[in-house]
Amino acid sequence: MSTAESVDLANAQAPRLLTQVPGPLALARIERDRKVTSPSLPRAYPLVPARGAGSVVEDVDGNRFLDLNAGIAVTSTGHSHPAVVEAIKRQAEQLLHYSASDFYLPIYSDVCEELDRIAPFKEDAKCFLTNSGTEAVEGAIKLARYATGRQYIIAMMGAFHGRSYGSVSLTASKAKYRTGFGPLLPGVHHTVFGDEQHLDILFKRLVSPSEVAAIVVGPILGEGGYVLPPEGWFEYLRGVCDQHGILLVVDEVQSGMGRTGKLWAIEHFGVEPDIVLAGKGIASGMPLGAMIARESLMIWDVGAHGSTYGGNPLSCAAALATLDLIEGGLMDNAREVGGVLLEGLRRIQDRRPAIRDVRGLGLMIGIQFADHDAMVAIEHAAFRRGLLVLGCGDDVIRMSPPLVLRRDQAETALQIFEEAVAEVPG
Numbered sequence: 169m170s171t172a173e174s175v176d177l178a179n180a181q182a183p184r185l186l187t188q189v190p191g192p193l194a195l196a197r198i199e200r201d202r203k204v205t206s207p208s209l210p211r212a213y214p215l216v217p218a219r220g221a222g223s224v225v226e227d228v229d230g231n232r233f234l235d236l237n238a239g240i241a242v243t244s245t246g247h248s249h250p251a252v253v254e255a256i257k258r259q260a261e262q263l264l265h266y267s268a269s270d271f272y273l274p275i276y277s278d279v280c281e282e283l284d285r286i287a288p289f290k291e292d293a294k295c296f297l298t299n300s301g302t303e304a305v306e307g308a309i310k311l312a313r314y315a316t317g318r319q320y321i322i323a324m325m326g327a328f329h330g331r332s333y334g335s336v337s338l339t340a341s342k343a344k345y346r347t348g349f350g351p352l353l354p355g356v357h358h359t360v361f362g363d364e365q366h367l368d369i370l371f372k373r374l375v376s377p378s379e380v381a382a383i384v385v386g387p388i389l390g391e392g393g394y395v396l397p398p399e400g401w402f403e404y405l406r407g408v409c410d411q412h413g414i415l416l417v418v419d420e421v422q423s424g425m426g427r428t429g430k431l432w433a434i435e436h437f438g439v440e441p442d443i444v445l446a447g448k449g450i451a452s453g454m455p456l457g458a459m460i461a462r463e464s465l466m467i468w469d470v471g472a473h474g475s476t477y478g479g480n481p482l483s484c485a486a487a488l489a490t491l492d493l494i495e496g497g498l499m500d501n502a503r504e505v506g507g508v509l510l511e512g513l514r515r516i517q518d519r520r521p522a523i524r525d526v527r528g529l530g531l532m533i534g535i536q537f538a539d540h541d542a543m544v545a546i547e548h549a550a551f552r553r554g555l556l557v558l559g560c561g562d563d564v565i566r567m568s569p570p571l572v573l574r575r576d577q578a579e580t581a582l583q584i585f586e587e588a589v590a591e592v593p594g
């Protein structure tokens with residue numbers, strides 16, 4: 169095993185496999201893990217990461233992988249970016265915790281000021297910080313009901329918003345997320361992403377728009393298969409919301425913070441939401457989420473909502489460093505290297521009929537196959553070659569790499585991906 173600290177992992181050759189994967193140490197760890205961890209954890213394949221830098225991850229056997237997962241769209245600035253690590257260390261030496269719900273933690277409002285500055289609407293913003301994406305969704309459901317005095321929420325078939333009770337009531341990407349847990353939150357209806365007629369029917373037959381508090385929608389369906397909206401969908405939704413006094417809540421937990429080449433994916437569609445939700449990439453791997461709302465909506469009373477850890481100082485320090493890096497060049501890199509990946513994948517599609525569709529924005533790219541089995545087989549074939557990608561939807565492989573992915577790494581990834589696709593009968 170060659171995991172000497174002196175190796176510059178971010179620039180090291182990757183993939184570089186020393187054993188078959190999983191190797192012996194990985195297998196031993198998986199055995200230990202199985203005995204004590206919840207069987208609900210949906211492990212995709214037997215990766216046992218030990219350390220990472222940039223777009224490279226090394227497992228416990230010293231095998232190096234090229235990571236196009238980014239810890240599932242989280243490590244936006246790459247694994248353990250030195251500036252982020254330094255910011256966390258500096259903050260850790262000063263203050264590990266003080267509940268920002270109960271007192272005036274300075275770094276909490278520093279982050280909220282930054283989110284106000286970058287919020288994708290003209291009105292000033294007020295923010296509530298959380299530990300995760302699902303908590304940001306929960307906050308939005310509560311605020312939307314509170315601010316409008318209405319009870320109904322409309323979400324999209326195929327969307328994923330999290331696994332806590334409120335958010336899982338909106339989630340409709342896979343039945344297994346809901347099976348066995350009913351009854352879920354009442355007052356939630358689902359419509360079809362991109363289908364104006366379906367929403368019209370919903371309003372006519374099931375729920376009056378005058379009783380709807382919010383439409384919650386991701387700019388791109390994430391877990392649902394990296395599906396882009398049809399032309400005009402968001403203008404249509406904005407129009408419906410304006411007409412009926414409904415709040416447009418945009419879930420950017422996966423698509424936000426520069427991943428698509430703009431700070432917020434909704435900016436590609438020229439529409440301003442009322443509430444935007446962030447998570448995942450916001451703090452490069454530290455637990456943080458945010459509900460960013462137009463200030464005129466944040467009308468709830470003292471004590472109506474809070475959190476012990478949400479916006480903890482370490483995550484806030486990581487978020488400030490992350491945003492600096494994203495605006496300082498990584499968002500541009502996402503656009504450029506995303507273009508390299510997208511074009512390369514389209515060329516592969518011309519040669520490999522197993523690929524049914526290639527789509528995406530920036531570094532949020534989906535590659536669709538004939539069926540679920542083909543997708544799983546390619547995910548595993550890529551893993552065996554040292555390339556980390558992950559399935560989503562029924563039959564789609566997603567590429568959501570760190571925003572630091574280099575052009576040469578993108579080209580290596582394309583080459584390995586094509587080999588993996590070639591291995592599977594299409």
Ligand code: PLP
Pocket residue numbers: 300301302303305328329330331386390391419420421422423447448
């Ligand atoms: N919303 C979207 C669009 C997501 O992709 C996710 C997670 O994948 C969530 C919400 C939930 O975030 P978390 O897993 O941090 O609770």
